[in-house]
Amino acid sequence: MPLTLSILDQSTVTSGRGADDAIRETLALAPLAEQWGYHRYWLAEHHNSASHAGSAPEILVGAIAATTKRIRIGTAGIMLPHYSALKVAEQFRVLEAIAPGRIDLGVGRAPGSDGRTAYALNPDAAQAAERFPNQVQDLLGWLGDGLPDSHPFRAVTASPAVPTRPQVWILGSSDFGAQLAAYFGLPYCFAHFITDGRGAEEAMTLYRDGFRPHPATPGRLAAPQGALAVFAITAETEAEALRLYSSRELWKLSRYQGIYPALPSVAEAEAYPYTPEQRAKLERQRARTLVGAPEQVAEKLAALAAAHGVAEVAILTPCHDAAARQRSYRLIAEANHARLAKAA
Numbered sequence: 001m002p003l004t005l006s007i008l009d010q011s012t013v014t015s016g017r018g019a020d021d022a023i024r025e026t027l028a029l030a031p032l033a034e035q036w037g038y039h040r041y042w043l044a045e046h047h048n049s050a051s052h053a054g055s056a057p058e059i060l061v062g063a064i065a066a067t068t069k070r071i072r073i074g075t076a077g078i079m080l081p082h083y084s085a086l087k088v089a090e091q092f093r094v095l096e097a098i099a100p101g102r103i104d105l106g107v108g109r110a111p112g113s114d115g116r117t118a119y120a121l122n123p124d125a126a127q128a129a130e131r132f133p134n135q136v137q138d139l140l141g142w143l144g145d146g147l148p149d150s151h152p153f154r155a156v157t158a159s160p161a162v163p164t165r166p167q168v169w170i171l172g173s174s175d176f177g178a179q180l181a182a183y184f185g186l187p188y189c190f191a192h193f194i195t196d197g198r199g200a201e202e203a204m205t206l207y208r209d210g211f212r213p214h215p216a217t218p219g220r221l222a223a224p225q226g227a228l229a230v231f232a233i234t235a236e237t238e239a240e241a242l243r244l245y246s247s248r249e250l251w252k253l254s255r256y257q258g259i260y261p262a263l264p265s266v267a268e269a270e271a272y273p274y275t276p277e278q279r280a281k282l283e284r285q286r287a288r289t290l291v292g293a294p295e296q297v298a299e300k301l302a303a304l305a306a307a308h309g310v311a312e313v314a315i316l317t318p319c320h321d322a323a324a325r326q327r328s329y330r331l332i333a334e335a336n337h338a339r340l341a342k343a344a
Contacts, residue, residue: 003302004312005336006040007033007329008076008193008229011054012318015262019053025322026054030064032326034071036333040104041068042076042229042314047113047121051251051260058091065099074104076189076229076314077171079112081128082121085135089142089158092166100162105143106169106189107136108177133180140168140184144218165219171229174199178207185214187225190308193316196288200228204308227312228305232290233319234297234328234335244328245291246270247320249282265320294335301332302339 011022030041041064043057054060057075064073078088095103109132111118118125141147142158144165170181173191181188188207192200204226214220235241246269254261290300301313319325
């Protein structure tokens with residue numbers, strides 16, 4: 001099966017550099033991703049985080065849309081319970097005016113932050129999360145489906161009026177998002193990198209089995225369209241890729257303790273005094289990671305996609321060295337192209 005590659009960018013903050021550097025590294029990577037043949041460039045949303053600088057992905061989408069010509073640009077995602085569905089619809093109508101036919105609107109219901117921050121963003125946070133399906137329906141209505149006659153805001157139009165509409169995706173790391181995407185006939189992306197793959201196959205099966213076709217509705221699908229968001233990193237050699245990966249390993253140890261720091265450097269990871277138990281845990285995880293030489297990673301990505309019945313993966317590659325991160329994305333794209341050419 002041909003494999004389509006996309007990018008998921010969290011604008012990762014790295015130790016020794018500022019969050020503004022992370023934003024500029026995102027803006028620098030996107031045009032290169034277009035050159036290398038990536039299909040989409042997605043931006044994540046996080047708040048009150050020392051790890052991630054991407055708190056306003058819709059702004060980054062606009063900046064990247066203005067500096068690229070072919071690649072699709074979007075969010076993975078907008079955490080819809082924080083916001084008004086009307087305001088999100090209007091933001092993405094503006095983005096469609098900037099880059100017609102190239103905008104993806106990925107939405108999720110997770111807070112992308114801690115509970116206190118979620119309430120700071122929306123004092124009605126708990127109830128808003130429960131209303132997520134209704135928000136998705138309202139969003140689709142304001143993007144072009146229309147609102148029911150009984151809707152209290154039936155007469156409100158989302159501006160500006162543009163001839164195209166963004167492709168709405170449902171994002172998730174549980175069964176809920178899969179079922180919702182299936183119900184609405186929307187594409188679905190599972191956050192494999194969050195769960196380390198746990199529940200991914202079950203969620204994709206639920207999505208495919210429960211999918212309701214909407215062939216006559218613009219913006220909806222006639223058949224399921226699934227994707228995985230995965231962590232992967234490569235370098236010229238497997239040894240170098242594993243060395244680069246060591247900083248991600250140390251960061252994940254902090255995450256397990258509920259701490260989300262800036263991504264440490266390789267030197268910091270190599271100097272860290274791991275306990276025997278921590279080293280054993282990391283060794284077990286390494287066996288499941290998409291890390292290695294370019295051809296190894298390309299084959300692992302293809303196998304993972306096939307196992308989940310998807311034809312697209314969005315690759316997340318947080319790396320302390322910005323040049324090494326760019327090189328990893330380029331090498332993966334080249335290796336995937338070579339794999340497809342060989343298969344043909």
